[in-house]
Amino acid sequence: MGKRDLSEYSICKDAQAMIAKAREDGVETVWDRLREQEPHCGFCELGLSCRNCIMGPCRIDPFGNGPQRGVCGADADVVVARNFGRMVAAGAAAHSDHGRDLIETLLAVGEGTTADYGIRDEAKLRRIAEEVGLAVAGKDAKAVALELAEQFFNDFGCRRGSISFIDRVPAKRRALWEKVGITPRGIDRDVVEMLHRTHMGVDNDAVNICLHAARLSLADGWGGSMIATEVSDILFGTPTPRTSKVNLGVLKADQVNILVHGHSPIVSEMILAAVHAPALLAKAKAAGAQGINLAGLCCTGNELLMRQGIPMAGNHLMTELALVTGAVEVVVVDYQCIMPSLVTVAGCYHSRIVTTSPKAKFTGATHIEFDVHNARQKAVEVVELAIERFKVRDAGRVEIPVEPVEVMTGFSNEAVLAALGGTAAPLIEAIKAGKIRGAVGIVGCNNPKVKQDYQNSNLIRECIKRDLLVLVTGCVTVSAGKQGLLMPAAADLAGPGLSEVCKALGIPPVLHVGSCVDNSRILQLCGMLATALGVDISDLPVAAAAPEWYSEKAATIGLYAVASGIFTVLGLAPPILGSKVVTDLAVSGLEGVVGASFAVEGDPVKAAELIDARIRVKRTALGLTP
Amino acid sequence: MLKKTVIVRPELCVGCMQCMIRCAQAHSQSKSLACAIREEILAKPRIHLGVGPENKPFPNKCRHCEPAPCQEACMPWAIRDDIAQGLKIVDPTRCIGCGMCAMACPYYVIRFYQDAGAPERPSVAVKCDGCHERVAAGAIPACVAACKTGALTFDEVNLYLKQGTNRLANAVYGVKA
Structure with missing residues (x-):
């Protein structure tokens, strides 16, 4: 990481201390890799490289000296719009596929095929079901859950012309979207259509591509993401004000430390349930730990913080550094924003990365696949692994740098x-x-x-x-x-x-x-x-x-x-x-x-x-x- | 002090053209990529990519010869060697765009464009200046900084060749470098 002062990397004391420890421990971090990559590709930085077909790849020279069009004839505007459109589509796909996983859980609850998940906020279930036009009177929670899941699944296709929460949009805004032609139609439809439009020879008008990017982003914000939020509340409880703690100081030197990292509450809520199991606590004590400490990273951490007050160890740039404390037994992840480097960093200590989703495997990690039928049992396996890893923790390499700060x-x-x-x-x-x-x-x-x-x-x-x-x-x-x-x-x-x-x-x-x-x-x-x-x-x-x-x-x-x-x-x-x-x-x-x-x-x-x-x-x- | 120069190893070049784009940026007024591409007189790259058989790329730039044929051919004394030691640098305020330098250059590394250094002239010679301002400030030439494959390095030429000799010696005795 060179000779740069630690304060140039982060304003946080815990980050600075762990970057220094990473240097001493010979652990490569995100800042080292950034330096290796710089200067970045100038064409890519400007959006001027196109890899969408193999007549190319093509680059447009921004200094006007070299080629001004790709092999297909696309100019700088079309190439940039294509790339930006795909970027937005990928973001919407990520949020919305996360949302779909919550609907699948809701469906399993409605069908009665899972004993591991249930409805924690039935009033919200009924309120949302009514809001999107379902009749709920006289139906039990499972029946409503089933119908609501079906309704939300339809938002991903394009059967009804628009998405369920469109009525949350003020009338003036809806009229504007209609006029401009960017009312979202279906979550998957609008994302897939962007991939179609940006194939060679489809949409070759930069403004038209950008307007569709706007439409598909709305399918995410008012669709996939909104469904993810509301169904998470229904399944795991609507958040209410509470206090908790934040920063690497939430790790505990004398306890088994488990971090949840990723985005969905589906896995992390089950880990939370498992860490309170008396049998596992007894095992942890038998292994010499004072208890089992659960903390969050990134958005799944936010999900647990909002609903359960579980402390947060850090945000994106703290994920590698949390491992550098040498105090983390297991980081259990679902998907999104999990740097592949975590497996390597974990390998420098006694830590294990546990992947849980069939769509997010990491070479070198321990894969314990969760689904709606086995989640509680799999969560127990994760905690047991963490207890085993605690036994081989090297106390001499542990450094927990700061005291935690309170948050509401x-x-x-x-x-x-x-x-x-x-x-x-x-x-x-x-x-x-x-x-x-x-x-x-x-x-x-x-x-x-x-x-x-x-x-x-x-x-x-x-x-x-x-x-x-x-x-x-x-x-x-x-x-x-x-x-x-x-x-x-x-x-x-x-x-x-x-x-x-x-x-x-x-x-x-x-x-x-x-x-x-x-x-x-x-x-x-x-x-x-x-x-x-x-x-x-x-x-x-x-x-x-x-x-x-x-x-x-x-x-x-x-x-x-x-x-x-x-x-x-x-x-x-x-x-x-x-x-x-x-x-x-x-x-x-x-x-x-x-x-x-x-x-x-x-x-x-x-x-x-x-x-x-x-x-x-x-x-x-x-x-x-x- | 050892004199460093840009050393080209064409067999390592992948043709990404990063050297060209960062060269132009380094010779812009603003020095930032996003602003450089919006300047009225666009900066130009002074390193060029030749295309060989099977699309094999060849990064090509001024060797700063001594004596330099371009300098000998230049009638208004626009190619100067008194700006930075060992570098032949075009002074755009003197260049009349006659093209004699390019005709004399055996490496085809001189181009003609409008240049922000002499905006009143329609076309002046544009060539590598060894990034003398960057080097004086402790940086390395922009093309070298941009190169990810080692096709361009900034080194003292005899030191570089000595290392090559050692590699060869190892190879002769079957030791992997």
Whole structure:
């Protein structure tokens, strides 16, 4: 990792300590590999390379000297749009396939073919079923679950013309989507159609491809992701406010440490059930451990944090470093954002990576496949493996670098409304009065190109200072939590209006609303506010940001936010800069099409100024004080 | 101090053209890729990829010869050797675009474009300047920094050849390098 100062990699003490330990232990990390890759391919960075057929691969010379068209004749605009379209399709596919796994679990519950899963929030099951038009009266929970699962499966095809939650979209926004032709039709349909369109010789108009990218992103945000969120709540409980802890200090030197990593609650909830089994606790004690400690990484960690208050060990860039503590027996993973390098890092210690999904195997990992019929038993096997690994842990190599920080979590829309007395009216009043000037969803990942958590946490600080309520999901949750921003005491860092509201309600100025599929909660909340005010989402004083994003999924989230009417600031540019048409569309043209656009700004203060300026305009247009 | 130069090993080149794109970026006004491609006068690469049999790529750049035929042919003294030691660098403010240098160059590494260094002239000679500004600042030439396969390295030529001799010696005695 060279001679660079540790503070250049991360603002977090736990990360810095573990990067130093990785150097001593000879463990290669994500930052080493980034350095090896730099400078990245300039064509790819600009989106100007096309690998879609074997007349190529082709590159468009951005300096105008070499080829300006691929072998097929595609110019820079078409090549960039094709690549971006596929990027967004992959992100939507990831969220939505995760959503489908939850429907399959719901179906198994409805069919009565699983003893391992059940309905933890029957009231929500019935409410959602009614919302999407099912008759629930006189039916038992299983029957409703079955019908709801069938209904949601249909959202993935294209039978009904649109998706179940389309009615959550304010009328003005739906009319706009109809006019532009981007109403999502079916989750799989719109994703597959993008793969079709970007095959050679299909859609060769950059703007047309980008509009379809917007449509399929909406099928994710208001479809696949929203289904994932709502069905997760039905199966595992709707989150309510609670406190927990965050950072590598949640690992315990005298206990068996198991980390869950990935995205879906289906596996992690079963691991949680197993770690409390008295027989396993007895085995752990017999192995010399004081207990079994479960903590989360990334979004499956967020799922457990929101619903069960399970502590979070870290976000994306902490996943390798968690293993470097030498204190982790097992990392059990499902899918998405799990660096293949974890197997290698685990191999440098006594740790084991356990894969659980047939669609996400890692060479060198231990594969213990989970399904709806065997999940509890398989979870027991995972915990037993962890206890065995604890026996061979080398205590001399263990270093747990920091003390954990407290966080408040669990702010589902249901919980927020309950805290407000059952309706959004008090929130709307606070916004009208200017105490809360607006709301900003700050979401997304870590990216080793950016000093870890610097942009995420500082953008949050800058926003709350300006009386903007911040909602966080995904990896930003940990960025915020580690800095103490997820506790009510952080109200002291907020502007006077927001501070007053937070103190009155006993809530933090930064609300943790879930995992990355739970960005759908933010969409739903925006939809509710706009409908209550009789306006479009693009009229609301709201914005979004993904300061340290890295993934295809984040590109999809950004696009569904913009296509839903929410101005979105990205901390890093997507690979579209090689096309003037696509770049101009993203940063300005979309404003005239969907009433919102992207901005790219890596400086958190300048990003906050962009957001603030946007919210001023929106507030003024609504006749409010800026 | 040993004088380092860009050493080309064409057998390692995969034809990715990263050297070209990063060369152009390094010779842009802004030095950032995203901004460089939007400059009014686009920077040009000074390293070129020749295509041999079976599409075998050949990275080709100025050797900074001594004596340099291009320099001897240049009538307005635009190819200077007083900017950085050992490098033949085109001064675009002196170049009249006559093409004599390119005719004299046996390696075909000089091209003619409008250049931001002399925007009033329609076309001046554009060739490798050894990234002398980067090297003075402690960096290596942009083409070398971009090369992922070792086809371009920045090294002292005799040291490089000595290492090659050692590799050969090992090979002769059946030792894998």
